[in-house]
Amino acid sequence: MDATDKLIVNSLQGGFPVCAQPFAAVAADLGLEEQDLIDRIAAMTEDGVLSRFGPLYHAERMGGAQTLAAMQVPLERFEQVAEQVNAHPEVAHNYERRNDLNMWFVIASDDPSAIARVIGAIEAETGLTVYNMPKEEEFFIGLRFQV
Amino acid sequence: MDVSATDRQLLAALQDGLPLTARPYADIGAAVGLDEADVIARLAALRDAGVIKRMGLVVRHHENGYRANAMVTWNVPDALVSEIGRKLAAYPFVTLCYRRTRRPPVWPYNLFCMIHGKDRTTVEAAIRTLSAESGMAAYPRQVLFSRRRFKQRGAYFGTCAPSLKEAS
Numbered sequence: 001m002d003a004t005d006k007l008i009v010n011s012l013q014g015g016f017p018v019c020a021q022p023f024a025a026v027a028a029d030l031g032l033e034e035q036d037l038i039d040r041i042a043a044m045t046e047d048g049v050l051s052r053f054g055p056l057y058h059a060e061r062m063g064g065a066q067t068l069a070a071m072q073v074p075l076e077r078f079e080q081v082a083e084q085v086n087a088h089p090e091v092a093h094n095y096e097r098r099n100d101l102n103m104w105f106v107i108a109s110d111d112p113s114a115i116a117r118v119i120g121a122i123e124a125e126t127g128l129t130v131y132n133m134p135k136e137e138e139f140f141i142g143l144r145f146q147v
Numbered sequence: 148m149d150v151s152a153t154d155r156q157l158l159a160a161l162q163d164g165l166p167l168t169a170r171p172y173a174d175i176g177a178a179v180g181l182d183e184a185d186v187i188a189r190l191a192a193l194r195d196a197g198v199i200k201r202m203g204l205v206v207r208h209h210e211n212g213y214r215a216n217a218m219v220t221w222n223v224p225d226a227l228v229s230e231i232g233r234k235l236a237a238y239p240f241v242t243l244c245y246r247r248t249r250r251p252p253v254w255p256y257n258l259f260c261m262i263h264g265k266d267r268t269t270v271e272a273a274i275r276t277l278s279a280e281s282g283m284a285a286y287p288r289q290v291l292f293s294r295r296r297f298k299q300r301g302a303y304f305g306t307c308a309p310s311l312k313e314a315s
Contacts, residue, residue, distance in 0.1 A: 009206060016202040018190045034169060039231060042263045043165045054164040055190070055199040063150055068247060070254065071301065082297050083174060097218065097291040099162070101254065103272055104291070110155075115270070131254055137229060137246035139236035 001049065005034065005040055009049070012041075016053075064110035066092075067134040069119060070101040071126070078102070084125045101131065127128045148196040154189055157181065158199075165202075213225040213263045215270045215292070216242075220256035222249070228258055234280060235260055240273040258290060258302065267292065 001009075007030060017025050027037040059066035065109045073081045078096070085091055085105060095104035107118050119130045150158075159297040166167050172190070174185035181189070193199045223231050228246050235258075236244035241259040259276065264270040270292075278284055 009204065010164060012201065012204045013206065014201075015202070018172070018194065018202060020172065020185050022171065023167075023169060038167050040171070045164070047169075048207055051205045052160045052164045053167070053204045055158065055194075055202050056205065057158065058200050060149075060165045060196055061150075063198065066304075068245075068259070086297055094297040095293045095296040096297070097293055099289065099291045100256055101291075112196075126213075133247040133250060133254065133259075135233065135245045135247055136222065136257075139229075139232040139244040139246075141244060 001044070005049075008032075008037065008040055009044070059108050059110075062110055063112075064108065065112040065115050065134075066106060066108040067115050067132055068104065068106055069133065070105075070131045071103045071122075071128050072101050073103045073126075073128060075102075077090060077126075081126050081128065085122055088118050088121065089127055148192065150193070150198055153179075153181070154193060154198075156195070157186065157189055163203065170251065177284070200260055206250060212265050214265065215267045216263045217270050217293070218291045219253075219260045219262060220289045220291070221258045221283070222256045223258050225257070227282075231280075232258055232284070235277055238273070238277065240264060240270075258273075 011030060011061065012026070016022060019025060021034075023037050024034045026033045026057060029121055030037070039048070041053055047052060057064075071081070071085075082094065082096075086094055088107075090107050090109045092106040092108045094103065097104050108119075109115065115132070115134075115135065119132055122128075123130050160175055160179050165171045168174050170183065172186040176183050176186040180239070190199065190202070194202060201275070221231075228277050231248055232244055235241055239262050242263045245259045246257055247256050247259050249255050249298060262270050262273050262277075264273060278288070
């Protein structure tokens with residue numbers, strides 16, 4: 001990543017225009033050529049620096065739902081349970097964390113009833129309790145990641 | 148706002164990202180049978196209504212040097228959680244801040260913050276900063292550093308096949 005890539009990442013985390021030629025508009029703001037901007041974003045996506053480029057959805061306002069859930073998984077079963085949990089396409093992130101509750105994952109779907117269904121399926125498949133901790137309020141975050 | 152079936156089709160087509168072309172909204176429109184102006188109007192309305200939180204890029208924290216993260220949860224009185232949540236969310240190292248449903252006795256905590264930093268020392272310093280906010284030291288707290296990440300992708304909506312990216 002060179003200085004131009006960093007400039008692009010830092011400026012585009014705040015948003016991207018919705019207009020006929022958005023890359024041309026951003027390129028003009030940043031003092032770049034349109035094609036150079038497009039090529040750099042494509043390269044950073046391929047390299048895995050960016051996970052995606054496009055809209056970020058608000059699950060509930062889409063009519064869907066999203067939740068955070070946790071499990072206490074015996075260490076000797078951890079890998080197997082992780083595979084069982086991750087096999088559900090509605091499971092978005094899954095982290096092992098240092099705590100008695102050691103597996104934490106996000107479940108998201110455009111169908112609100114999917115949350116309970118996925119939790120029920122995971123409990124049935126693993127024999128473990130899933131603690132569901134849905135969001136009650138979101139506090140606004142201003143800044144993104146500076147690179 | 149009501150998200151129409153056409154809007155959903157459009158959002159599903161954008162699931163894997165905006166086309167990296169000079170006229171991306173025209174190209175995505177062609178894929179779902181809408182013209183460019185209609186796509187732009189629909190996306191602008193969805194953004195203004197907050198259905199689209201934002202358009203733009205999502206960085207993979209790990210690949211960008213943010214190698215440490217911790218989830219910190221507190222048990223704060225319900226009457227104060229909104230005020231405290233807004234205060235903590237204002238710190239630049241706090242990348243997510245939510246009030247969540249408690250699950251006592253296993254998890255009596257109701258305020259959740261994600262903190263990202265370049266390394267563990269930085270994240271620990273950030274946690275100390277939050278804990279020094281007035282009154283915070285008195286509330287029961289759990290700090291959960293991550294050991295491994297199994298999955299990181301955007302939430303999956305719509306009818307396209309999800310792209311699942313495994314990463315260590």
